Amino acid sequence: xxxxxxxxxxxxxxxxxxxxxxxxxxxxxxxxxxxxxxxxxxxxxxxxxxxxxxxxxxxxxxxxxxxxxxxxxxxxxxxxxxxxxxxxxxxxxxxxxxxxxxxxxxxxxxxxxxxxxxxxxxxxxxxxxxxxxxxxxxxxxxxxxxxxxxxxxxxxxxxxxxxxxxxxxxxxxxxxxxxxxxxxxxxxxxxxxxxxxxxxxxxxxxxxxxxxxxxxxxxxxxxxxxxxxxxxxxxxxxxxxxxxxxxxxxxxxxxxxxxxxxxxxxxxxxxxxxxxxxxxxxxxxxxxxxxxxxxxxxxxxxxxxxxxxxxxxxxxxxxxxxxxxxxxxxxxxxxxxxxxxxxxxxxxxxxxxxxxxxxxxxxxxxxxxxxxxxxxxxxxxxxxxxxxxxxxxxxxxxxxxxxxxxxxxxxxxxxxxxxxxx
Numbered sequence: 413x414x415x416x417x418x419x420x421x422x423x424x425x426x427x428x429x430x431x432x433x434x435x436x437x438x439x440x441x442x443x444x445x446x447x448x449x450x451x452x453x454x455x456x457x458x459x460x461x462x463x464x465x466x467x468x469x470x471x472x473x474x475x476x477x478x479x480x481x482x483x484x485x486x487x488x489x490x491x492x493x494x495x496x497x498x499x500x501x502x503x504x505x506x507x508x509x510x511x512x513x514x515x516x517x518x519x520x521x522x523x524x525x526x527x528x529x530x531x532x533x534x535x536x537x538x539x540x541x542x543x544x545x546x547x548x549x550x551x552x553x554x555x556x557x558x559x560x561x562x563x564x565x566x567x568x569x570x571x572x573x574x575x576x577x578x579x580x581x582x583x584x585x586x587x588x589x590x591x592x593x594x595x596x597x598x599x600x601x602x603x604x605x606x607x608x609x610x611x612x613x614x615x616x617x618x619x620x621x622x623x624x625x626x627x628x629x630x631x632x633x634x635x636x637x638x639x640x641x642x643x644x645x646x647x648x649x650x651x652x653x654x655x656x657x658x659x660x661x662x663x664x665x666x667x668x669x670x671x672x673x674x675x676x677x678x679x680x681x682x683x684x685x686x687x688x689x690x691x692x693x694x695x696x697x698x699x700x701x702x703x704x705x706x707x708x709x710x711x712x713x714x715x716x717x718x719x720x721x722x723x724x725x726x727x728x729x730x731x732x733x734x735x736x737x738x739x740x741x742x743x744x745x746x747x748x749x750x751x752x753x754x755x756x757x758x759x760x761x762x763x764x765x766x767x768x769x770x771x772x773x774x775x776x777x778x779x780x781x782x783x784x785x786x787x788x789x790x791x792x793x794x795x796x797x798x799x800x801x802x803x804x805x806x807x808x809x810x811x812x813x814x815x816x817x818x819x820x821x822x823x824x825x826x827x828x829x830x831x832x833x834x
Contacts, residue, residue, distance in 0.1 A: 458654050459620045459627070465650035466630035471496075471637070474503060476629075481555050481580040482513055488575045489540045489567065493533060496636070502531050513553055517544035525704055525788030532791060534702060539567025557581050570612075579625035586615035587628040591635025597667035598639060601657035606667045639663075675752040681721040682710035684741060684759040684800040685733065690778035691800060693787065694730065697774045701749075706777075706787040708796055712753065723758040731776070732769040737762040742799040746792035757796055 470476060473496065475487040486506060490499045506527050510516040516524070521541060528537035543565050547553055555576065556562050562583075563573040574585035588596075588611060596614050597606050604610050620627040638645045646658045657663045685692040685708075693706045709730040711721060716729075723738045738758040746753050768776050779787065784797035 454654070455618060458618065458651060461650040461654075462630050462634065463620065463623060463626060466626060466633060469637075470629070470633055473500070474507075479579075481576075483507070484576055484580040485543065485555070486540065488572055488579075489536045490531065492536055492572070494531065498531070502528070513544050513547060516541060517548050521704060522788055526786060529705075529788045530791045530794055534705060534790075536567060538704070542566035543568075555580055557583070559583060559585060575628060578628050582625060584619060584621040584624045586612065586619045586624075587632075588612055588615045589632060591639075592628075592631045594641065594667055595631050595635045595639050595651075598644075598657035598663055599651065599655050601655075601660060601662065601666045603656065673750055675747065676750055678712050678714055678751045678753045679718050679721060680710055680712035680753050680755040681723055681726050682708045682755050682757045682796055683723045683727045683738075684708055684757060684796075685727055685731070685735060685763055686759065686761045687763050687778060690780055691784065692731065692733075692768065693777050693779050693784070694770065694773035695775040695777075697772070702790055704788065705793070706789045707793045708757075708800075710755070714751075723760070727760070730771055730773070732771075733766055734764045735760040735762050742796075744792060744795045744799070746795075748792070753792070755792070755796065757799055759800060 473487070475483040487499070487503055490503055490506075509527050510519060510524070519541070521538060524537050524541045525534060528534060531537075546565060547555065551561075556565075559573065559577060562568060562577050562581075563570075568576070571587055571589055574583075574587035575589075577583035577585045578587060588608075592615060593606075593611050596604075596611050596618075600614060604614060634649070634651070638649050639651075642664065644663045646652055646655070646663055649655065649658070652658055655663070657666045692709065694709055695706050696702050696704060698704065709727050711726045711729065713721065716726075724735065727733055727735055738760045741757045741759045743757065744755045746755070770776055781801040784801055785794070787797070789797065
């Protein structure tokens with residue numbers, strides 16, 4: 413592994429010239445020095461350059477401007493597999509609703525899911541609430557400073573353990589997310605395998621142990637702003653003199669592209685069933701990615717053959733309610749994991765008398781349209797809620813045939829180190 417970390421590159425030196433300087437100065441390390449000494453000098457120069465750039469250019473996110481262990485915890489859970497631009501409004505609203513660990517721990521799961529609603533990956537919200545409960549119950553409201561104990565908290569995988577541990581507690585743990593993988597793959601282009609294990613070893617080797625939290629955030633920032641997947645801005649990069657991919661003129665070739673699996677098309681039928689002005693919504697059980705969330709009665713082609721996706725049958729199978737006179741209300745498209753889902757939404761007000769008998773959901777409610785937005789629901793379901801809460805539209809279609817020709821479908825509108833969490 414040591415042979416992969418020889419910083420003997422000739423080129424631009426970010427400490428001697430500004431990022432816009434013309435020409436390239438020499439950043440060679442003396443060849444007479446032993447390899448280990450050259451490695452260490454190269455690493456020190458790299459760390460100084462990256463941290464100086466981060467101190468100067470870091471974007472002013474709330475959790476950086478007012479650092480606290482609690483804010484770090486919430487932000488890191490939200491940022492998992494989610495872009496920071498999406499997270500920012502959710503973070504601010506979440507902190508207003510749950511300003512500290514105790515308020516989060518005491519809140520109902522439904523309230524937490526409602527605040528998270530639309531952000532996706534709802535297991536994170538449930539795990540975050542369990543973390544708050546565990547810290548109050550077992551750790552006196554503190555993040556444990558032992559990495560093993562930290563990793564034992566609900567929802568704490570290797571990345572979250574390293575990110576929260578380094579930023580909130582100053583633990584020397586390398587945090588490797590997608591941005592960091594891309595940065596490391598380019599720095600050591602062709603000199604190291606791009607598998608998870610190899611990149612984690614490289615991250616451990618280059619980690620600045622005096623400022624591990626800032627170092628981890630700096631690499632994430634570098635990958636998000638300069639060392640981007642397409643069109644990396646190498647001329648502005650503080651690691652320009654150290655990056656092998658840039659020296660080769662092949663930054664976009666690393667990391668090597670992996671073929672993404674094709675999305676599977678899924679057809680879905682949802683029903684807005686009204687009774688005395690209220691809409692029927694169902695709550696999912698405790699299993700699955702959407703556990704605990706509310707939705708309209710709906711089935712898709714993974715559960716029922718496409719030819720049997722009829723709104724009358726969907727409603728009856730899930731609630732044992734019968735109805736007629738369905739009206740087409742709209743369509744919504746969404747992507748979830750590897751599925752491209754197209755939902756066709758129908759509405760009926762002609763419900764026959766009878767009680768709801770749930771087949772697979774754990775609860776149901778009759779909700780006024782204006783209150784739908786307050787329910788904990790997925791982003792795609794929120795779109796359906798918005799359609800049914802709007803003034804009625806769409807042509808009456810009666811009892812629709814089992815299948816609809818595609819051509820007949822209208823298009824839808826397009827740095828506090830203390831471990832106490834305060």
